[in-house]
Amino acid sequence: MRIVFVTETLVTGGAETFVLRVASALQVRGVQVSICVLRPDKIDPALVTALAPNVTLIQLGMPTIYMLCSRFDGLLYLLGSSFSIVRSLQAHCLKQYLAARGATVVHSNLLASDLVVADVAETLSIPWITTIHGDYLAIEDTGNSRAMRLQDFTRAVHKIENSVSHVVCITDRQISMVQRVFPRIASENRFSKIYNGYPNREQQWRRSMPEVIARVPDDAFVIGMVGRGRREKGWDALISAFRKLDLPNAWLILVGDGDYLTEVRQIVDDDRIIFAGNVADPLRYIARFDVGCMISRIPSESLPTVVIEYLLLNKPVVATDVGEVRNMIDGSGDDPAGLLVKLGECDEMSAEVSIALKRLSSDKALFETLRANTAKALQKFDMDKCLDSYLTLYRAPRSASVRDDEVDRSIC
Template identity: 30%
Template sequence: MTGGAQTFVIRLASGLAKNHSVYVYNCNFFPITDNSLVDRFPDTVEVISFFPPSSRTLLNRALSKVERWTSKIGRKIKFREDLRKLHFNYILKKLNIDLVNSHLYHADNFVVETLEKASIPIIVTDHGDYKYVIEQQLSDRSSTEKIFNRINGIVVLSEDNATAISRYVANHLPIKKIYNGVAQPQTVQYPVSGREKLKIPKDALVFGMVARGIPEKGWLELIQAFEQVMHTTQQAAHLILVGDSEYLQNLKASIASKAATVHFVGYSSDPNYWIECFDVGVLPTYFDGESLPYSIIEYLSFGKPAIATDMGGIPEMIKHNDQTAGFIINCQAGKADVSSLADAMLAYINNPSLREEHSQIAKQAFDKFNIENCIKSYELFFQEALNKQH
C-alpha cells in the first residue's frame, strides 16, 4: 500500500539524481505491482527488482513448494531469501554502489543481513516504524540491535522520532533529524475543480482528509465528528475523504444514507487536486507508527489549517515559532476524541478570521519542509558516513 514512506523515496531519489547516480532497489522478492508508483520516478532513477513480472507466479510457486518440502523433512532451506541476497550483492558490485539508504524495517533488516560483513556504509531512514515494531513486539530486540550495531547512521523525521529511537540505539550511532521534503505545489488550472466535480456550493466550508485506508488513521472518528457538526450548525459544510481500501469501501456502504455531504473519492495519484479545494485539512490518526505524515505537509503547502491528533511529530509539524497552524486534539481510549474533533471543526465554521489566521501560519510552517534543504541535508549526512568509512 502506498504511503508517506514510499512517496518520500520517490522525491528523495528524484532530488538526489540531479547530482548523483541513484538506483531504487525493491527488496521484496517479486516486482512492485503498482505501476503508477514506479511511473512516478524520473528517467534518471532506475527501479530494480529481482524478477520480471512475467516469471514471478510460476517461480514463486515452484520455490515455495521446494521450501515446504525441505521444511517437512526437517531441513528448511530459504531459497528465495538466499536468491534475493545474491542478487542484491550482485547489483551493488555491478553498479559500484558507494552507500545504501534503506527505508522501513523489513528493508533495513534485509540490507543488514545481506551486508553484515561488508564495508559499504548503510544509512537507515526511520519513518516511525522502529517504535511501532519494538513496542508492538513485532520483532525481538536482538533483531533491531543487530541492525543498529551494523548501520552507519540513522535519519529521523521529528523530535518525537529522535526521542523514541535514542532509547534503543547505541550512543556511537549518528542520529540526524531531517524533515521530509516537499516541493512547493505549482498552480494547476484543472478543467473541472474538485468542488465542481462534487457539486459543492462555493459558500460551503470543505473539510478534507488524505491518508492510507486503514482504520487507525481515524476515518470513522472524523465522520462521527462531522455528523455532530452538521447537527449543530446551519453553515453548509462538506467532507472529502481521499483514500481507498476494503475498509473504506465498507465504511462508505455503512453511511450511504447520510452521504450527501460526505464524499468518498477513492485513491488519487494527484492528491493536490483535492487538497486544493479543502478549506481545512484533517488527520485524526491514532496509528502507533505515526511519525511525519505526508498529508499534514501537503495541507501546509497549500496554506490549509490542520486539525490533527498529537501523534508522532504532528505537533511540531504545524508550528511556526510559537504559533500553531491549526488544532491539536488528544486521543481518548486510544482513539481520536470525537467531541474535540467536532469542537475544532465548529471553531473554524464559527470564526472565519481564525481560519484565515491559521492559513497564514500554515504557509510559514511549511518552510521547514523545503525539498531542496532536505536533499542537501541527506547529501551531507551521506558524505559524513563515507568520510568516516574511508
Template identity: 25%
Template sequence: MSDREDDLVVALTYYAPYVSGLTNMARDIAEGLAARGRRVTVVTSRYERDLPREEEINGVRVLRAPVLLRLGRGVVSPEFVRLAVTTANRARVVNLHLPMLEAGAIAQFTSAPIVATYHCDVTLPPGLVNTVQRTVVDASNRHAMRRAGAVAVTSEDYGRHSRMWPWIAPTVESIPPPCHAPPRGEPTYRETDGPHIGFLGRIVREKGLEYLVRAFRTLEDPDARLLIGGDFTHVAGGSVVEQVRSAIGDDDRVRLLGFVPEERIGDFYASLDLFSLPSVNAFEAFGIVQAVAMLAGVPVLSSDIPGVRQPVAQTGFGTLAPRADTAALAAAMRRLIAEPPDRAAGAEAARRAFSVDGVLDAYEVLFDKHARRGR
C-alpha cells in the first residue's frame, strides 16, 4: 500500500461490486468526487475471497481487508479497523458510512476529521444474538457520531424518527443521496399491453414484497404483470425469496427476474407503468431506487413511512400507502393505473430534487468545511 495523502477516505463494510442502496451511495460520492479531481480511497472488507486486496475502480483506490468470519449481515475483520485508521490518518477527512460495527473503533483512533453518513437504524429479527449485535452496533455508531464534525442523513424526516436522533441532531446535515437517471432503454421486459408494475432491490424482509404480491394479485386483468428484480442469492443476512414465492402461488403473471444487470436497468424502467417500494419497517432511510424510477419517468407507489415517503412528498410523482396494508396498497395501485400522473413533469421534478451534481456539491462543501487544512 502506498503512503499517498488522500483528500477523502471513505470507510464502510461493503463496497462495489456489492449492490445495495448504502453501497451505491458511497460509490457515487467517491467516484463523483474522484471525477472532480479529488484523491479518494475507499477502505472496505474483502467480503468475497476472489476480490483483489487492492484495485482502482473508476478513479477510486479501493483497499479491502480480509474477513475472519461472518456474523448475520455483517462481517468480522480485525484488519479492517487497522487499515481504515492507517489510511485515514494520511487524509484530509474521513467519511464513515453507518451503521457499521467498527465505526466507533475507527473514530476513536483516527486523527483525521470525521464526517459520518448515517443511512439507517439496524433492524434484525427478534432473538438474543440479534439483540446483542444491534446493541453493540448502536453503541459503536453513537461513539462515532460523538467524535464526528457532522452527521449527514438523507432526510431529516428519517433522522428525527431514528433511535439515534439524540446523537444525530447536534451536527445534522440533510443531503439526499445522489440519484442517476438510468439510460434510455427499450421495453424488453414488457410482455403485454396490460399494466406493468415493478420492484427493484434486495429481496429481503424489510422491503415488504409479500404485500406487494398480494396487492397485485387483486388485479383481475390477465394482461397485468408484476416484475420483481433483485438479487436473492448473494444477500447479506439472507433473502426471503421463498416467502415471496409462497405469496405468488400459482399466479403466472408475476416474474422473479433475479439480478438485473446495469446494462439492462434502462430497459427495466422503460417496461413499467408503475414502480413500487412497499417497505414495512417503521421507517427507512430513503429508497434511492424509487427516485431513479421517477427520473426515468415512472410514477411511484411507496409506503408512507419516514424517509421512504420523501421522494413522493417532494415531487408529487406518485402516491403513498400505509405500510404492511395489502388492501390500501391494492387500492392505491388501482388509482395510479386508472389515473397516471404526467410522466414528463414528474421526471423533471425528480431531476430538480435529486440531481447528482447538486448532491456532490453539498458533500464537497461539507467535506471541505471539516477537512484539516494543510499538512
C-alpha cells in the first residue's frame, strides 16, 4: 500500500498538522507514505521537522513559477474565468508523481487540493479519499473565493463528486453539508465521520520551560490561548476579558503570530500579558497554562486541534460554541471538560469569557472536576482509532495498476 497525501500548504493550521501527524503515524505502522504540497511557497520547515521529520515531502513546482502563474490567475479571476494556470500546473506535476510512485490511494485535504486531485485521479484510475476541513463551509457561505481563484463553489463540488471515492467529515455540521452538496455520495453512503487523531507523546511537553514564559510566578493562575494571529480568532475578546478579571495573580500567555497580533502587541501595555509568537511546539507552552482558551469568532470552525491539545495536557477549556467544540469537550454527555461561550460581538463574548475565567479561578471544585473530565473527552481523538478507520477506507478501493518499484522523490 502506497498512500500519497495531498495538501495545499504545510503551515500552522488544523488541516496541515492533521496531515503531518497522520502521515507520520502511518509510517510508524509500516505504511509507505509521502506528502505532496501544492504550494511550495507555503511550507514551514520547523513544523514539518517537529511533526513528521521522516516522511517523504514532495514540493510540486518552484515558488517563483507559482508566484508568476498566481498573478495571471488573479487576472483571469477578475475577468470571470474559472480556468486556473496554477491548478493546471499542479495537476500536471501531481500526475507525474503519482504515476512514478505507483500510488494505490490518494488522500487529499482542503478544497484547493481536492480540485487538483479531481483532475488527476480519474485519468490514472487511482481511488482517492478527501477529508473535509473548515474551508468547505466557509466557501459555501460565500459561493466563491478570490484567494483560491474559485468562481463557483457549486460547480467545484460537482467536479469533485464525479471522481472522489469517499468523503470523510470531522464534524456533524460537515455531515449535513455533504448530504446537501454531495447528494450522490450521500445516497451511496460514501461518507463517514472520523475524528482527527492526536499522538500521545509525553516528551513533547516535558522538556525545559520556554524562556519567554519562565518569568511567570509558580503560583500564578495562567490563562493561555494558541492560534493563528488573525483578528477573527478572538484575541481581542480574550485580552479584554483578562483585563476585566482584575486578578493580580493572573497571567495571560498568547501563542501565535500574524499581522493582527503584531499590531496588538504594540499597543498592549501589561507585563502580565506575554506574546510568545509562533512556535512549532505549542505543548511546551500549554503545559504552563491552567486554562486553555479557544475564543474564535469564525462560524465555520470545525475541529480545532488546539482544543485536543488542551485536553491532552488536562487543561480545562473555555471556548466558543462553534463547529464540533461542544462535542469535543464533552466526554460522555454529562462530563464536560470546559465551559462554552456564545458566538457574538466582541464585547458580548469578552463579558462571557471573563465570567467563565472568574468561575474557574475562584471555584476550585469546578476547576478540578473539569480537569478530571479532560481524560475522558480526549479518548475520542486516539490516534490508533483514527488510523484504523482510515486504513479500512484505504483498503476498500484498489488501484488498477500498482508498481513494485518506488520513487522517493520527483521534481517537476
